[in-house]
Amino acid sequence: MKAILVDDEPLALRSLRKALNREMEELEIVGEYTDPEEAIGGVAELRPDVAFLDIHMPGTDGLRLGERIRTALPNIEIVFVTGYDQYAVKAFELYALDYIMKPVNDQRLRQTLERVREKRAAPGAARQSLAANVPLIRCLGQIRFQLPGSEEQVPRWRTSKAQELFAYLLHHRDRAVGRSDLLELLWPEVEQTKAAQHLYTAIYHIRQTLKACKMDDAVSVRMGELEMGYRLDLGEACVDAEVWERRMTELGALNESTAAAYERLLEAYTGDYFAPHGYLWAEHEREHLRTFWLNKMNKLALFYEQSNQREKAVEIRRRIQRRCPEEENSYFALMKLYDALGDQRGVEVQYWMLKEWVEKELDLSISDEIVRWYERWRSVGKK
Structure with a gap:
């Protein structure tokens, strides 16, 4: 697994590199940058699996850099390293995999690295399984x-x-x-x-x-x-899109015995059809495949929720949110899940992310149902 590190402070870079080498032997640090512009070039050339980015840097900030990196390499995982907790909501808004507070705590870093391992293992296996023995x-x-x-x-x-x-x-x-x-x-x-x-x-x-x-x-x-x-x-x-849709259809009903296979195959949906290129003539097929994927993901999330596997449901909902930020239901579902898990901050983050998206991006208001639920949740002391 390849990683790049970006921080304007050389000492911070050195400290993070040592911590990562100590905690994750399989991680290869292929680039270290104090200049964000050089980091963008490094991403295009080195194609890392994960980027560890400082948020507070002169000239630009890690959040903007994260957006540019994700545009250049949509499947990269991003972990923010920051000394400012106020940026956490913005980090989640970008759908980063995680964020770590400075000074980096080894135990917290281990948790983040475990998430990196899990995220990279499943889709890699799924993508390989599509290829089989043919080009x-x-x-x-x-x-x-x-x-x-x-x-x-x-x-x-x-x-x-x-x-x-x-x-x-x-x-x-x-x-x-x-x-x-x-x-x-x-x-x-x-x-x-x-x-x-x-x-x-x-x-x-x-x-x-x-x-x-x-x-x-x-x-x-x-x-x-x-x-x-x-x-x-x-x-x-x-062609991966054709193979992927056929195999999803062949899986049959979603149940306890097929859920893991569903999740692996859904991980193989690495992006919308010709998505970065925006070809208008591909829009019909792009929307068809995107809707197919979204329906299957919602069914999988609901299955995990009904099976009381809330952590898995959270991960599926966040993946939906990352690819389809306009899906209001994913925010509401995550609010309920975080509430059930006793994660008050998670509820707050989802509500304010939804509020910012709906009001600023769409110039609309959050649905009355969600507002009532949130106000009721707050009125009982955030449980």
Whole structure:
């Protein structure tokens, strides 16, 4: 597991590094930064699994840096290290995995590291299980390739048009897409002869990218040119979204014997369909898969709640919240769960996170039901 550390104080960096090395042997610290801008570059190059960020830094703050890091690497886990408890709510608002108060306490650090282990173990196993023994093209989140027995790799596209062309052909896989349709999609304002040349160039760049990632002949991925269009021939390769949805459906009813399998497979949903790229033509499929995932997650959370496995229910609800911050029900469900667990601060954090989201982002008011529940909870002494 790879980690980076960011703190403007070199002594604090050294202290945190020693503590992490002492508590977690399997953690490899691949980068230490006192400059947040250098940290952003390090994230793109090193692709760490977890980032430990100081919140209070001159010029910028760790919360803003965390947002930028998560944009660059959506699946990274973030742990904030701070001497200011007032930032805790903001840290949770960003859906960081955890936050640690300075000076770092070894026992508290062990708790955080255990959460890191748990978070990274399950999705890694789930993602590997999708791949099986065939090449995999991932489009849940950023486009990635994975050869059997190898780590996934992010292709380096020569241009954004080449990347979108590949994504569009992948979306329409195993059937030809007319040249005129591609020209209209990607170069609508360009004169046709020049647009056609752009298309030929983009096709060439796609073939070179596939070759560079060893995803061409070796894994039976073909880009076949027809007389009036293009076709992406996957050969033996699979697409993660397709495999994931099929396996979720095959699991059948959610019960005590299938809950663990449900959770592992839901962890393999690493992002919305082509999410970082925001392609409008993918919106229907993106919404379909997102809704499918959300429904399954809500059912799993409810199952854990009804089975009195509240800690697991909390984790599932927070994962929903992280991907779907607009889901008001996740905040309310977490308020009730934290109340049942005797975590008063958790209730408060969820209420104020919801209030900020609804009032500032949506310019609406929290539902009367939630307000009444919260006021009743406060009136009885926060239990």
